[in-house]
Amino acid sequence: MTIPQRFLSLDVFRGLTVAGMILVNNPGSWDYVYPPLDHAHWHGCTPTDLVFPFFLFAVGNAMSFSLPRYQEQGHKAALQKILKRSLLIFLIGLFLNWFPFFRWNEDGQLVFRSLGQLRILGVLPRIALCYGLAGLIIHFSGDRRSFMIAGCVLLAYWWLLLAFGQGDPYSLEGYAGLRLDKWVLGEQHLYRGEGVPFDPEGLLSTLPATCNVIFGYLAGRYIQQKGKDYPMLCGLLVTGCLLVFAGLCWNLVFPINKKIWTSSYVLYTVGIALLLLSVLMYAIEFRGWRRAGSVFEVFGKNPLFIYVMSGVLVKLYLLVRTLAGQNLYGWLYEHIFRPVWGNYPGSLAFAVFHVCLFWALGWWMDKKKVYIRV
Structure with a gap:
């Protein structure tokens, strides 16, 4: 190998x-x-809103090195590696959500944290789900088809919000994913950071978030295949600019929004990730500023x-x-x-x-x- x-x-x-x-x-x-x-209150994107999608992009980068090794061990071994890693990260996320197993109640008493009100989703569970979905898509589809699947997912997510949303489909009250989370997980297992049961790492928005991992994987593969040269760096830079521009254009009809992880947000954040990666590669790999x-x-x-x-x-x-x-x-x-x-x-x-x-x-x-x- x-x-x-x-x-x-x-x-x-x-x-x-x-x-x-x-x-x-x-x-x-x-x-x-x-x-x-x-974070942005709702629509929009602050520097803080770039951090989580960057992490998912980085997960895809790392996958571009590990997944080919898994695949060389055979189809069954690759599936086992992907699913096992996804399950472990998800369980670690559940553990972190439950930890430290006790809490202070309104009377100032230390009581046991009931599993009946445990938040199921969150940052690590989303990373696990996105890693697993992206790994399966890439494993079964290959690099080129996974790119097309990611594009279809982003368009399908837009359609789902329009088709099943209520009132303003991009508002908290009208967001279709909120009803799905309540139905599948139950209100008692959702985050309440907005003052109401709503999870910004919900089930439906995990679909477009998976595309951040896929695009990170494809960027990693591109860098490995092209090698350290200026045409490769130029390709990253141009693609980043085009994705940022596409995200801003899509924002006119499908607002950039982290909390419901809109498709325009995916393009915008992947574009900025590519631009930042281009700067880092130029400074570290080309100029030697290690x-x-x-x-x-x-x-x-x-x-x-x-x-x-x-x-x-x-x-x-x-x-x-x-x-x-x-x-x-x-x-x-x-x-x-x-x-x-x-x-x-x-x-x-x-x-x-x-x-x-x-x-x-x-x-x-x-x-x-x-x-x-x-």
Whole structure:
């Protein structure tokens, strides 16, 4: 078997995404978040709204190296690898949703977290479902057909929202996926970040999100097949510009929206991912500025483990309470970061501190050659 050439820029891209996820998920206070570090209220796209689709794109990049190896082991072995990995990531996501198994009730008592109200979906379950669906599509269809299937999925998703939506099909109340999630999962198992039962990582919007993985895979294959040369880099750059333009045009009739993961959002985010990847490849692979990306490379070597541990730490913060009844998360911000830096800068400093904390964990693991794969 020919070992595909490794590109440090792909690892840096993945690490940059993990660092971004930790940064935007851990502000000192959600009341003091700079607008670029917060999600768009509904339609639109902020820098924060790029982080999750970038991660899915990076999952596809990594798949472009691993899936051919699986396929060389035979059809059955490849299917087992894809399904096993999908199931493991999904179960880890369920574990993280349930952890730490206890919560504080309104009376200030520590009670067991009932499985009857466990959120089933979320970031890791979506990654698992998208990885599994994309892997199966690519395995059975091949590279060229998977590109056409992804295009059909994006068009079909648009049609589904128009055909089964109510009132404004792109609003929270009229979104067809909301009714599907309530019917399949039940309201008690949905996220309530919007004040009502609604999961931004719902079942229906997983279909277009899968296309981010497919496009990431195709980008990885293209880079491997073309090799490190300027025509390859030019191809990435031009394709990125065209996809951004196509996404903005589609936005006129099908608004860019992360929470329902619209098809225009997929094109727009994949386009920006290609542009960023082009810049990283030029700087690292062509100009040799490897040291500039080495910081983020650490995150990219244990991405899933570092992300899970960041979630575990935050949940432990929320479980531990001071004598005054304040959770440790709020106490750290109120007594350490805000007094020193103020509201908004202190909230950002809290997030940056945790990025540095988990960079240190990743650095230690890399130094000890500890790489946790699922």
